[in-house]
Amino acid sequence: MSEVVMEHAAEAPGLEGVVSDFSRDKQVFGVPWGKAMMWIFLLSDTFIFSCFLVSYMAVRISTTDPWPVPSEVFALSFGGDPIPLILIAIMTFILITSSGTMAMAVNMGYRRDKNKTFWLMVATAILGASFVGMQAFEWTKLIVEEGVRPWSNPMGAAQFGSSFFMITGFHGLHVSAGVIYLMWVAIRVKRGIYERRGGNYEIVEIAGLYWHFVDLVWVFIFAFFYLW
Amino acid sequence: MAHEEGQQHPIKIYLWIWLLLFVVSFFSYMVDYMNIQGFWRPTLILIFMFVKAGFIIAIFMHMQWERIALKLAILGPPAAILVLIWLMALEGGYIEDTRVDYYGESTFEPQAPPHH
Numbered sequence: 105m106s107e108v109v110m111e112h113a114a115e116a117p118g119l120e121g122v123v124s125d126f127s128r129d130k131q132v133f134g135v136p137w138g139k140a141m142m143w144i145f146l147l148s149d150t151f152i153f154s155c156f157l158v159s160y161m162a163v164r165i166s167t168t169d170p171w172p173v174p175s176e177v178f179a180l181s182f183g184g185d186p187i188p189l190i191l192i193a194i195m196t197f198i199l200i201t202s203s204g205t206m207a208m209a210v211n212m213g214y215r216r217d218k219n220k221t222f223w224l225m226v227a228t229a230i231l232g233a234s235f236v237g238m239q240a241f242e243w244t245k246l247i248v249e250e251g252v253r254p255w256s257n258p259m260g261a262a263q264f265g266s267s268f269f270m271i272t273g274f275h276g277l278h279v280s281a282g283v284i285y286l287m288w289v290a291i292r293v294k295r296g297i298y299e300r301r302g303g304n305y306e307i308v309e310i311a312g313l314y315w316h317f318v319d320l321v322w323v324f325i326f327a328f329f330y331l332w
Numbered sequence: 333m334a335h336e337e338g339q340q341h342p343i344k345i346y347l348w349i350w351l352l353l354f355v356v357s358f359f360s361y362m363v364d365y366m367n368i369q370g371f372w373r374p375t376l377i378l379i380f381m382f383v384k385a386g387f388i389i390a391i392f393m394h395m396q397w398e399r400i401a402l403k404l405a406i407l408g409p410p411a412a413i414l415v416l417i418w419l420m421a422l423e424g425g426y427i428e429d430t431r432v433d434y435y436g437e438s439t440f441e442p443q444a445p446p447h448h
Contacts, residue, residue, distance in 0.1 A: 118400065125401035133402045143406050154413045158420050165424030168437040175364050193361045200357055204350035207392045211346060214338045306338060309394070316392045320385055327381035331364050332374065 142310045146317045149278075153321050156271045157328055163263040172259035174330045177250065178242070192330050195238050196322065202231035203319040206286075210312040213305030218293060221308060225290035228315060232283040239276045243269075271325055278318050286311055339394040349391045356380050 115134065116124050125132050133140045164171055179186035209224035246252045246268070250259070254266040289311045292298065298305050360380035363373060390396040395403060431437045 115399070121399060122401045122404060125399060133405070134399055135402065140402070143402065147406055147409060150410050151413070154410070154416070158413070158416050161417065162420040162424040162427075165421060166427035166431070168428060168431050175367075188367075189361065189364050193357075196357050196361070197354065200350070200353045203353070203388065203392055204346070207346045207350070208343070210339070211341070211343055214340045309339060313393055316388055320388050320393075323381055323384045323388070327360065327377050331360065331377045 136306050136310075138306065138310050139313070142313050146313065149317065149321075153271075153274070153324070156267075156274060157324060160263075160267040160271060160329065163267060164261070167261040167263055169261040171261050172257065172264045174332075177246070177252075177259060178330065189330060191238060191242055192326065195235055195242075196326055198231050198235050198238070199319050199322050202228045202235070203316055205231065206312045206315045210305075210309045213293070213298075213308035216299070216303045216305065218296065218299055221305065222290050222294045225286050225293065225308070225311075229283045229286040229290065232279050232286070232315075232318075236276055236279050236283070239272065239279075243272075268329070271329060275318070275321055275325060278321070282315050282318050285314060339397060341394075341397075345391060349387050352387060353384055356384050360384075 115121055125134070131137075135143075175188040176186075178192050179188045180190045181187070205224050206228045209221050209228060212220040212224060251257065252259075252265045252268070254269050256262045257265050289307055293305070293308065298307060357380075360377065363376045363380070368376065389407075395407070
């Protein structure tokens with residue numbers, strides 16, 4: 105943290121603060137640079153996911169074939185009648201649970217509780233990994249049993265497959281990357297690397313921002329792809 | 333400066349938001365489970381979606397406690413996506429019309445309970 109920032113400790117509130125934040129000769133955002141960079145990365149990621157979701161909207165509007173009903177396509181039977189969308193609902197709850205454990209990990213980090221931070225991050229990573237596992241199961245079922253391909257499927261509009269594989273695949277990739285990222289930070293927490301740096305656990309919050317974003321994207325995918 | 337000690341907030345607020353996200357997710361699943369159709373389906377889906385997204389950004393991602401400059405810089409630009417949605421919806425409708433008019437494809441009319 106540079107001295108320039110500290111100098112202007114008393115910052116103006118409200119819109120006046122916006123003007124002074126941008127116009128004064130100092131760092132614009134009163135946050136650590138790593139956090140500002142993560143936010144800007146997430147902003148760019150927002151546009152990538154938006155492109156996928158908007159193109160999904162465009163092909164769904166423009167097709168003259170019936171769009172497969174997600175409620176039926178993703179139904180799962182546990183012996184009895186198939187329950188609509190049940191696997192997706194479980195995946196949604198798992199991701200929300202992981203978001204909760206991550207928020208707690210960030211909180212524990214700022215309380216400088218090394219062990220709790222570590223274990224909460226590990227729990228988050230395990231939940232994330234189980235999400236990816238369920239997604240692998242879902243993909244396998246769709247490809248092997250239902251015969252869905254990126255270019256065709258037996259249920260209706262061919263665009264269903266390409267939209268599905270692109271959107272959920274890209275999201276699954278983000279979750280997988282997040283699991284690796286979280287484990288990496290968690291191990292460094294455990295080894296006391298941040299403790300030695302004066303108990304600065306900002307990195308946990310930055311990793312948390314990424315993880316919450318992955319959950320956030322799922323909220324939109326769940327609404328637009330699975331429920332709509 | 334607020335960030336000298338990072339974003340430190342009571343645990344209680346996280347637990348409440350966590351619970352709330354569970355409840356709202358349950359509601360949004362119920363929209364499908366109870367097979368709500370027509371006007372209320374997209375309306376409820378969008379309401380629950382924005383409530384969840386809002387709480388994740390505001391509380392879990394700590395946006396509510398950040399300065400307005402950061403809020404505007406991060407949350408402002410995605411508004412441009414609305415224009416893209418509008419344009420692509422127009423384009424999608426136009427392409428569907430040309431497919432019907434020039435390729436003789438028939439428009440799909442959604443029926444109440446589909447096959448299976």
